[in-house]
Amino acid sequence: MDFELYKRDARRPSLALKVAAIGLRRVLRPFLRHPEASFRALVVLDDWSAVDIYRQACNTLLEADNNYDPAGNRTVLVTKAFEINDQPSASMVAKLRPIRHAVIFCDKPEEISQHLRLVLDFDVSVPKPTAADFARAAERLSLPIKPGEAEQLAAFPLETVSLAARPGRPVARALKSLASMQDPDAEAKPQAQSKRGPNLETLAGYGEARDWGLQLAADILAYKQGKLEWADVDRGVLLHGPPGTGKTMFAQALANTVDIPLLLASAARWQSEGHLGDLLKAMRDVFDRANRLRPCIVFIDEFDSFGSRRFNVHSQHHDYKRHVINGLLECLDPSEGREGIIVIGATNDIDAIDPALLRPGRLEKTVAIELPDGDARIEILKHHLGDYETKTDFREYVFGSRGMTGADIAKVARDARRFARRRGSTVVLEEDILAAIPSRLPLTSDQRYRVAVHEAGHAIVGLTLDLGPLEMVAIASHLPREGEEVALGLTGFQPASAAFSTEADLTAKLTMCLAGLAAEKLVLGGHSVASGGGPGSDLVRATEIALMMERSFGFGTSLATEADNNTARQLHDETLDRAVEARLQASLNSALVILETGRSALDALALALTERLALTGEAVQEIISEASGKKAHEAKIGSGGGRS
Structure with missing residues (x-):
């Protein structure tokens, strides 16, 4: 019934x-x-x-x-x-x-x-x-x-x-x-995000995306004032980067900066309306709404969810995907144009997107949003702390927050404010911030010394080979959190242009890459697994450089060149494998010679780094000069010099 x-x-x-x-x-x-x-x-x-x-x-x-x-x-x-x-x-x-x-x-x-x-x-x-x-x-x-x-x-x-x-x-x-x-x-009004959050001018950590956004904001303002034709304004952009890096916040900040509506959409929202016809209708409705609100921004999240017509062409779902992508193409590039409508897509997987969606007139520009650097992480934290006063130099926070996204930092700020409120204070202390960062296991004294020796090796060899001004050397005090891909140490040289690198230049870089491993072998009798592993590790970078020297740049025994630098595939070539290994061994030996000669500087720098965790380039130079001067003085005394 x-x-x-x-x-x-x-x-x-x-x-x-x-x-x-x-x-x-x-x-x-x-x-x-x-x-x-x-x-x-x-x-x-x-x-x-x-x-x-x-x-x-x-x-x-x-x-x-x-x-x-x-x-x-x-x-x-x-x-x-x-x-x-x-x-x-x-x-x-x-x-x-x-x-x-x-x-x-x-x-x-x-x-x-x-x-x-x-x-x-x-x-x-x-x-x-x-x-x-x-x-x-x-x-x-x-x-x-x-x-x-x-x-x-x-x-x-x-x-x-x-x-x-x-x-x-x-x-x-x-x-x-x-x-x-x-x-x-x-x-009764079209659904648009209300103005909230920061403007582009106050955003930190967005790099190229922020620069593009500020230029677009200026163009949109000129268009609204009748000073610029729409034909001269960018149609859209695809933002790509790790989850939590603030792609949605970027779109909101851009809308705030030029004071225009922001419409939020995604494949999942459209799909939730029902079958294919409902999805396409929901998609068209968003652009219809944007047409009434123009100028405005349409932000489409998880843009890779639409997929690509290139993949799985024999799948039973391929026709469905083709209809969806074709429908989106009609919305992005209609025959009558889409004057006044900026489209921003966001994705964590740019390779999964149909190339047709990224052609001129659609999402014609792609911009990477990387994880924020140290300065940006400080500014992001300050933004999320709001009116709370801070009493910290942020040094420990910078190292503790490595690998964090903007979303992670927002949570740190919330927790730090809560810790301050529990004390009945509106002042956030350094211990509040550090307590809010998810816990990591501290490095033991032996582990910290090993990392310090490793980074000291990079610094000394890099300075000896004149790879550029040394900016800083730093080591972590704690192990990375589970799932984080964060290095335990960092040696930063100011990068020089690589446009006209010679064989000597690349060999110097190769030697510096292997200098951490060499320092561990020299001081501790052997290296740890930290030198190898995933992309970006010392051994991977060194292998890639040696491989390109042999196969891409004509610095090997053969001038035959391959544009594809697929390391795993190319190293199945035994001749190439032997040539790459010879370069790696030669550079490792060069690093060992440099470090043996400067052993006193290596020991002094490793000890200082173990105690202080971070050193500026100037501080490193002073430690090396002092250690080298002391050694020269001892050598002079040992040879009988200086006695009356």
Whole structure:
């Protein structure tokens, strides 16, 4: 019995649909009474957010699914103005030729093209539903309703009422759900993110993306002022980088900077609407909404979810994916253009995206958002700490937060503020910040010394081979958190241009890469696994350099060159393998010779680094000079010099 009731409710029109039908019947009554008369009407809706409800009601009133001519053509058309407004006149005439009853919905009649105006018979307006409309609709549905309840329903957008007052649900219960909305008219407006968060000028850690955004912001402001044509404004960008690096925040900050609306979308949101047709409709609706709000930004998250038509072409789902991507291409690059609409996509996997989506006129630029560096992490933390005062030099925080994303740092700030509040203070101390960083196991004294020896080796060999100004040397005090790919040490030289590197230049880099391993062998009798491992490790970088010298740059025994630097594949070549190994061994031996000669400096620098964790380039130079001077003095005394 309960199932039968459910089926009956499912077949019953909703209250909102019945209200829309009442409004349409009122303005179309003469034609509904004489179905043999043909007409083409422009219907202007005061509540545009409910256009799909009115469209469904109109299809029912005109029996659109049951009206065909002898040739099988539909004779009823119910559509939105933007779907045909910009069509060429010949296409418009062809589309409307078999149509006897046409209803075209719009919200801004002044935007209707002259061609479309010529084919219309009349235009009418449908005002927002009144309390009387709700009362009449409830009566026709045999739905109990009180006069006061009808007035309350009329205060809300019809689209919102359609969600709360589903078939079979009592009006009182629907009103209880609606009562939680503080602003009944809020959803009458197109859904756009309200202005919140920072502007681009105050963002830290975005590098090239921030530079591009600031230039785009200037262009959009010039466009809004009529000083720049839209043809000179970038159409969009694809932001790619690790999760949590703030791609959504970037879009919000850009919108804030130029004071334009931001619409949020994703493949998952569109897919949640239902089957393929529903997904494509939801996709078009977002761009339709953007067209009304322009200039504006459409932000599409998880852009890789659309996939690529290049992959799995024999899959049973390939046609579905092709339709979705083609639909998105139509939205990104419509024949009429998309003036005033910037599209920003975000992805963690740029390789999974169909290349057609990244062509000029669509998402024509790709920008990487990397993990924030030390300075950026400090600025991000300060931003999230808000009005809280800080008492720290941030040194320990910089090392403890390596590998953190902006989202991770936001959580650190929340926790640090909470620790301060527990003390009844608005001052965040260094211990609050460090306590908020997820715990790591501290390095033992032996582990810390090994890392210090390793980094000291890099620094001394790099300075000896003149690889550029040394900026800093640092080691960690704790092991990385689980899942983090963070180095335990860092030796930073100011990079020089690699455009015209010679064989000697690359050999010096190769030697410096192996200097940490060499220092461990020299001081501790052998190296640890920390020298190898994943991408970016010393041994991997050294192997890549040696491989390119042999196979890509013509510095080996053969000038034959390969553009593909696939290390694993190329090292199956035994001749190449031996040549690469010879270069690696020669560079390792060179590093050992340099470090044996400067052993006193190596020992002194390793001890200082173990104690202080971080040293500037100037401090390193002073330690090396002092150790070298002391050794020279001892050698002089040992040889009898200096005695009277």
